[in-house]
Amino acid sequence: xxxxxxxxxxxxxxxxxxxxxxxxxxxxxxxxxxxxxxxxxxxxxxxxxxxxxxxxxxxxxxxxxxxxxxxxxxxxxxxxxxxxxxxxxxxxxxxxxxxxxxxxxxxxxxxxxxx
Ligand code: AMP
Ligand code: ZN
Numbered sequence: 001x002x003x004x005x006x007x008x009x010x011x012x013x014x015x016x017x018x019x020x021x022x023x024x025x026x027x028x029x030x031x032x033x034x035x036x037x038x039x040x041x042x043x044x045x046x047x048x049x050x051x052x053x054x055x056x057x058x059x060x061x062x063x064x065x066x067x068x069x070x071x072x073x074x075x076x077x078x079x080x081x082x083x084x085x086x087x088x089x090x091x092x093x094x095x096x097x098x099x100x101x102x103x104x105x106x107x108x109x110x111x112x113x114x115x
Contacts, residue, residue, distance in 0.1 A: 002049075002099070005098070005099050006097055006099070007099035007101060008047050010027070010029060011027045011043060017029035017030070020040050021040075021068060021072050024045070025044060025061065025064060026042055026045065026068040027043055027045060028042040028043070028068065028072050028104075035103075035105060036105040036108055036110065037107025037108055038076045038078050038083070038104065038105065039103065039104070039105055040072050040076065040104040041101045041102070041104075042068050042069045042101065042102040042104060043099060043100065044061055044065060044100060047099055048100045049100070050089050050090060050095060051089050051100055065102055066102075069085055069102050072104050073106065076104070076106065076107075078106030081106065082106060083105060084103075084105045085103065086102070086105065086114070087101070087102055
């Protein structure tokens with residue numbers, strides 16, 4: 001937990017968000033500026049600033065984060081039509097919030113490569 005981290009505050013319920021999925025380890029909520037009809041952010045409740053900071057101790061947490069995202073995709077009805085998971089890291093990756101978050105994007109055909 002980091003006192004001044006936006007996503008830690010969202011996970012603790014101190015800043016409002018629209019919940020999509022929640023368990024002991026993860027919280028998922030709608031992106032405030034959606035880039036697709038379905039745009040959900042899955043975050044670990046544990047504060048990790050960036051994916052490149054994750055250690056081997058976080059390996060199973062990162063695996064379970066993908067499984068939580070699969071649950072989100074099922075709940076949002078995009079598991080069959082398809083979706084993309086994205087994690088931004090640092091400046092060139094376009095990371096704006098320094099608490100790991102997995103973008104779950106779907107509900108339309110997504111272009112490649114990303115801009
Ligand atoms: P990134 O650029 O990968 O760091 O993504 C940060 C994402 O967080 C962006 O897609 C923002 O729209 C989203 N975001 C920022 N503040 C909030 C908020 N208060 N509630 C929901 N999503 C947010
Ligand atoms: Zn945090």
